[in-house]
């Protein structure tokens with residue numbers, strides 16, 4: 168076989184999926200039922216109206232190619248929903264439907280990154296950003312988020328500003344944020360938007376968790392009146408409507424950017440799945456169900472926070488967005504001599520509890536943290552945190568005996 172393309176050597180292959188694999192092995196070999204704080208999707212089924220829509224599309228034989236940018240009705244519905252939510256008049260021609268938000272992100276990078284271009288990312292951030300930037304020959308430039316136990320994570324706009332050079336092509340913003348569970352303050356979103364627009368740098372804004380906000384309002388970059396000049400907006404159906412396996416993502420950008428996506432789409436994947444799009448036409452009719460899911464998640468967040476807070480040596484803050492908690496395990500790592508990866512593996516193997524080590528989310532900051540998802544029942548949350556506590560106590564005992 169010939170060698171793989173040299174660009175592939177940039178990929179680490181690191182992802183959250185590895186820890187699910189270890190968990191499956193532990194379940195098989197030790198017969199333990201694991202509790203999964205590693206999951207990145209709601210545990211509730213897709214609302215029935217959406218499922219029925221897709222089923223009847225299938226029954227009607229709606230199984231052919233669709234337009235590359237998605238069906239007009241769905242693009243219009245997305246445009247209408249976002250226009251109402253953010254107060255601007257977003258046009259159908261400014262919306263593309265993609266096979267999942269990950270594809271939307273990939274297209275965003277593909278459209279703009281030339282080898283050598285710099286892309287500003289927050290540290291930590293969703294692992295795919297850096298991987299794709301590197302695959303395309305770009306260079307991730309990290310701005311560390313600052314952590315404080317009571318406020319959670321924040322960034323300082325001066326830190327971002329200092330990283331801008333003549334090679335900076337793009338800033339990637341993800342709000343609410345994976346893995347930290349922050350819904351960043353409105354002021355920070357404004358500052359970042361203003362900086363990128365002033366410097367004429369593209370702002371790729373991944374707002375896939377936009378409905379998962381718990382304490383204060385959420386500010387979308389689409390509510391900035393000048394967004395068309397420098398925003399590439401990404402969202403999707405996966406999280407809000409519990410549709411991860413349906414693979415439906417959303418891009419909002421200026422019309423000529425969307426047209427370029429059409430060209431790429433027709434060469435790469437032709438179109439998003441036909442009957443899935445027909446199901447998604449009903450998504451915005453289910454907002455009552457979404458709101459009730461968010462209330463459930465708020466209770467889960469509170470349950471997880473109060474349980475984790477009881478564990479000695481962990482610093483935790485109450486997440487304000489997404490469905491992740493990102494506690495600081497530095498003390499435990501220092502005392503046990505483990506790194507976050509080995510600790511996550513110990514938690515799976517000894518306690519049957521799955522977490523994601525922060526170092527999966529590049530680059531440096533995450534190494535002191537573990538990501539815990541609260542997308543599971545309060546009962547499981549309590550049981551999982553109790554298991555985690557037991558493993559940590561055992562680790563402390565082992566250290567004392569040594």
Ligand SMILES: Cc1ncc(COP(=O)(O)O)c(C=O)c1O
Nearest residue numbers: 207267268269293345375403405
């Ligand atoms: C921040 C972020 N963006 C994008 C995605 C990908 O979403 P999709 O399943 O629609 O590809 C995820 C999924 O975990 C995510 O956490």
